[in-house]
Every structure is written in structure tokens, then in C-alpha cells.
Amino acid sequence: MRLLLVEDDDHVAAALSAVLARHGFQVVHARNGEEALRALLPAEKEPFGVILLDLGLPDQDGYEVCGKIRKRTATPVIMVTARADVRSRIHGLNLGADDYVTKPYDTGELLARIHAVARRTTSGEDTAPTPVAALRLGPVTIELPTRRVSVDGAEVQLTRKEFDLLALLAQRPGVVFRREQIISEVWRTSWEGTGRTLEVHVASLRSKLRLPALIETVRGVGYRLVAPSA
Numbered sequence: 001m002r003l004l005l006v007e008d009d010d011h012v013a014a015a016l017s018a019v020l021a022r023h024g025f026q027v028v029h030a031r032n033g034e035e036a037l038r039a040l041l042p043a044e045k046e047p048f049g050v051i052l053l054d055l056g057l058p059d060q061d062g063y064e065v066c067g068k069i070r071k072r073t074a075t076p077v078i079m080v081t082a083r084a085d086v087r088s089r090i091h092g093l094n095l096g097a098d099d100y101v102t103k104p105y106d107t108g109e110l111l112a113r114i115h116a117v118a119r120r121t122t123s124g125e126d127t128a129p130t131p132v133a134a135l136r137l138g139p140v141t142i143e144l145p146t147r148r149v150s151v152d153g154a155e156v157q158l159t160r161k162e163f164d165l166l167a168l169l170a171q172r173p174g175v176v177f178r179r180e181q182i183i184s185e186v187w188r189t190s191w192e193g194t195g196r197t198l199e200v201h202v203a204s205l206r207s208k209l210r211l212p213a214l215i216e217t218v219r220g221v222g223y224r225l226v227a228p229s230a
Helices: 010-022 033-039 062-072 086-094 107-122 160-170 179-186 194-209
Strands: 002-006 026-030 050-054 077-081 099-102 134-137 140-143 148-151 154-156 215-218 222-225
Touching: 002 010, 002 033, 010 026, 010 107, 026 033, 033 062, 050 062, 050 107, 062 077, 062 086, 077 086, 077 107, 086 099, 086 194, 099 107, 099 194, 134 160, 140 160, 160 179, 160 194, 160 222, 179 194, 179 222, 194 215
Parallel strands: 002 026, 002 050, 050 077, 077 099
Antiparallel strands: 134 140, 140 148, 148 154, 215 222
């Protein structure tokens, strides 16, 4: 698998590239945002399977680069940064990032995340979770075939995983979904490290839909959707 590593620190990039190469990745190193965007241009080459994007770039803000990447390709993007607060993670996911790794990270964890996002892409994750045309829960309408969500008639822009998560919970309002079950069905993995990503996606959904009580946390178990009144 070809992997685009966007990292301005040559020492960090060299060490990480060596590890990735030992695990079968063909690494292309870009030192800044402009190099990363140029690396995506040659259409005749094998496409990248994953993009590792460091946010601390010298020429452009990493979030800005992520937005530009997402306009050019659907290749999974994993943000790598020292910014560990939830707001930063939500911002990255809203821009189209598929995952978020904070420094310092364990190499094994990073490899697991790379393989996880690669599996999601190749497993046909954009397939609607159910053949039902639409789900209506109070002011919320979820159109499964078109993957559109609206609240009181106003469309809400969701990322792929946010939609998949909302659609899963909305199919059985009031039923508690275990964290492990959600991760298995939405992220198609059983790896425990995805739990933090799940929390970020739930927080983002509550914020975007402006219905904080829509998704209820069942402490120690998981989440359930509480259907609002119309």
C-alpha cells in the first residue's frame, strides 16, 4: 500500500518511514502542505491508501491542508498532532479526517489505526445500513439512500462516520447499543483504541444537530438515541 506521510521533521519522518516500510508500506514523504497536495496530482500512479497528516506544517495550517486534500480525494486521512483537546479533534473530523492520533503515540497503535481506516475504505462503508428509505425522529430526518440529514427541514452536513453512527442508533430508538457493537458495525473493527474516536463522533453529532439530548450516554455500557418530540 502506498502511504503519503506529511511531516516537516526529517528525523521523525525517516524513523517512521523505516517502521512503515518494514510493515509493507511504500512511503512517500512530503515536508509541507504544498508538497502533499502536489503528491496527489499524478493520476497515472497507484493511489495512496492512507495519508498521515501532521498538523504542525511550516507553510500552511494542517487543518487547511486537510480540507484541500478532502476536495481532491476520498483517501483516508489520519491527523497526527500534539493537540489533544476534544474541540480540535472534532474540528479535524469535520474537515473530513477519518481518524486522529495524538503525540506521543505508540507505533503499534498508529499501525492499527492505519489498517483500520484502510479496511473501512475497502469494505464499502458508504452502503446504507438498511434498505429503509428514510427515518423520521421528531424534527430529525435521515435519508439513507442519499445520506442526507436535516433538522426542521434544514440540512446538516455530516461526515461519513457521523452519518453511519447516527443511522445505526436511529434504526432502533431507545435501544442501548454497546460501545463494542457500535465500533464493530460502524468502524468495522474490534480494536479498543477506536473508543476515543467514538466519543468524539458522538460529541460532534450532538453539536451539529443542536440536540444534545438526542444521543444519551449510558454509563459503562454505550449509547442510545432518544427520539425527540416533533
